[in-house]
Amino acid sequence: MTRADVIAVVLAVVMLPFLYVSFWGNEGVADTIRVHSVEGIITLPLTAHRRLHVQGPLGASVLEVSEGRVRFVASPCRGQQCVHSGWLSRAGDVAACLPNGVTVAVTGRQPRYDAINF
Amino acid sequence: MTLTLQTTRDDHRIAALAALAIVIHMAESALPMPLPGVKPGLANVVTVLVLVHYGWGAAAWVALLRVFVGSLLIGTFLSPTFVLSLTGALASLLVLRLALLVPGRGFGPLGYSVLAALAHMVGQFCAAYVLFIPHPALWHLFPVLMSAALVFGIVGGIIALAAQKQLHQE
Numbered sequence: 001m002t003r004a005d006v007i008a009v010v011l012a013v014v015m016l017p018f019l020y021v022s023f024w025g026n027e028g029v030a031d032t033i034r035v036h037s038v039e040g041i042i043t044l045p046l047t048a049h050r051r052l053h054v055q056g057p058l059g060a061s062v063l064e065v066s067e068g069r070v071r072f073v074a075s076p077c078r079g080q081q082c083v084h085s086g087w088l089s090r091a092g093d094v095a096a097c098l099p100n101g102v103t104v105a106v107t108g109r110q111p112r113y114d115a116i117n118f
Numbered sequence: 119m120t121l122t123l124q125t126t127r128d129d130h131r132i133a134a135l136a137a138l139a140i141v142i143h144m145a146e147s148a149l150p151m152p153l154p155g156v157k158p159g160l161a162n163v164v165t166v167l168v169l170v171h172y173g174w175g176a177a178a179w180v181a182l183l184r185v186f187v188g189s190l191l192i193g194t195f196l197s198p199t200f201v202l203s204l205t206g207a208l209a210s211l212l213v214l215r216l217a218l219l220v221p222g223r224g225f226g227p228l229g230y231s232v233l234a235a236l237a238h239m240v241g242q243f244c245a246a247y248v249l250f251i252p253h254p255a256l257w258h259l260f261p262v263l264m265s266a267a268l269v270f271g272i273v274g275g276i277i278a279l280a281a282q283k284q285l286h287q288e
Contacts, residue, residue, distance in 0.1 A: 001279070004220050005229035012232055012268050019261040 030091040030106045033070050035063065037102045046070065046106065056100030063104055075100055132176055136183035139164040143188040155202070155242065155259070156266045159235055159274060161188075162210070166230045166278045167285075174215055181207045198250055202242040209241025210234035227282055228275035235271025239263055 035042045037054045044052075044065065051073070052063040059076035069089040072082040075097040082097035091108030143161040151157055161184055169177035185207045189200040213233050217225050225233070243263060247256050 001228055002223045002226045004223070004225045005232075005275075008225065008229040008232050009272065012236060012271075016261065016265055016268065019264055023257050023261050 030068065030089060030093075030108050032107050033065065033088075034105045034107055035102065036105075037061075037100075043107075054102050056097070056102050058100045061097050061100050061102045063102075070104055070106060071095070072097060072104070075102070128172075128176070131172070132179045132183070135164060135168050135176070136180045136187070139180055139184040140188045140191065143184050144191060147188075147192050153259075153262065153266070155239075155246070155263050156270075158270050159238065159267075160277070162231060162234055162238070162271075163274045163278045163281065165210075165214075166227050166234060166274070167281060169214055169218075169230055170227055170278075170282065171285075174211075174218055177214065178211050181211055198246075201249065202245055205245035206238035206242035210238040213237035227278035228272070231275030231278050232268065232271035235267045235274060236264065239267035 031046055033044050033046055035044070035052070035054060037056055039055055044050075046065060046068050049066050050064075052065070053060040054063060056076075061075040061082070062073040064071055064073045069087040071087045072085065072095055075082050077097050077099040079099070082095050082102070085095035088095055088104065088106045091106055093106045094103060096103040139161040142164065146157055146160060149158070164184075165177050165181045168180045182204075185200070185203050186195075189195040189197075189203065194200045194203075210233075214230060214237075217230060217233050243260060
């Protein structure tokens with residue numbers, strides 16, 4: 001084993017924690033939610049506990065913010081997919097009630113995605 | 119008319135070493151692995167030993183022959199697996215070429231093995247991201263795959279060191 005070998009292995013071992021920190025850490029810090037509806041965009045902190053009634057073409061969608069999470073409690077749509085999305089807690093999570101034109105997104109200081117399509 | 123190809127001793131040696139690497143490559147492809155993209159890469163040991171004994175040119179021949187012939191035999195030629203394998207091999211050859219420039223005693227089998235394993239992973243990961251799965255979430259796998267590459271690089275390096283010791287005794 002030469003000195004260069006030792007340096008290479010040590011550098012590689014030291015590099016790994018940095019990789020974990022830079023690719024895993026610090027991006028999931030969710031602190032706000034952004035609600036889009038026909039009324040416009042509102043931004044709220046994720047910390048306070050509250051219920052929101054967001055008006056859409058079909059009626060009011062009810063959102064609940066609690067313990068750093070947000071969910072659709074009820075929505076006047078047929079599919080109820082927004083309600084079934086359940087709690088959102090990580091930055092980048094999105095739930096939408098398309099019939100009622102309401103979406104809620106959890107955002108962090110550095111959003112992970114501008115958009116996602118499937 | 120018969121056409122005779124002039125082959126040199128070097129050609130025969132490269133062919134034999136490449137055959138060895140291909141056998142290891144194929145045996146490994148039969149192993150089940152928990153994560154896509156992770157593989158012990160023991161054929162890397164052959165590349166490293168060839169590099170130490172016969173130089174970079176021979177190592178490049180052996181590595182590339184392994185990728186091409188191995189994929190033809192397994193049936194993955196020109197498939198995504200092959201493309202990842204090829205970009206990985208090219209990346210590790212590039213890094214090994216640079217590693218040879220290190221002055222002094224330079225690297226031994228352990229260092230070459232670790233560098234080649236890491237470079238292989240970076241190369242194949244970038245190819246996977248650019249060509250096949252251009253989704254930012256893929257990068258979450260990167261630290262895990264690099265950890266695996268480092269572990270297997272060290273294991274491969276230890277094997278190469280042991281093999282080299284045997285070669286010197288004979």
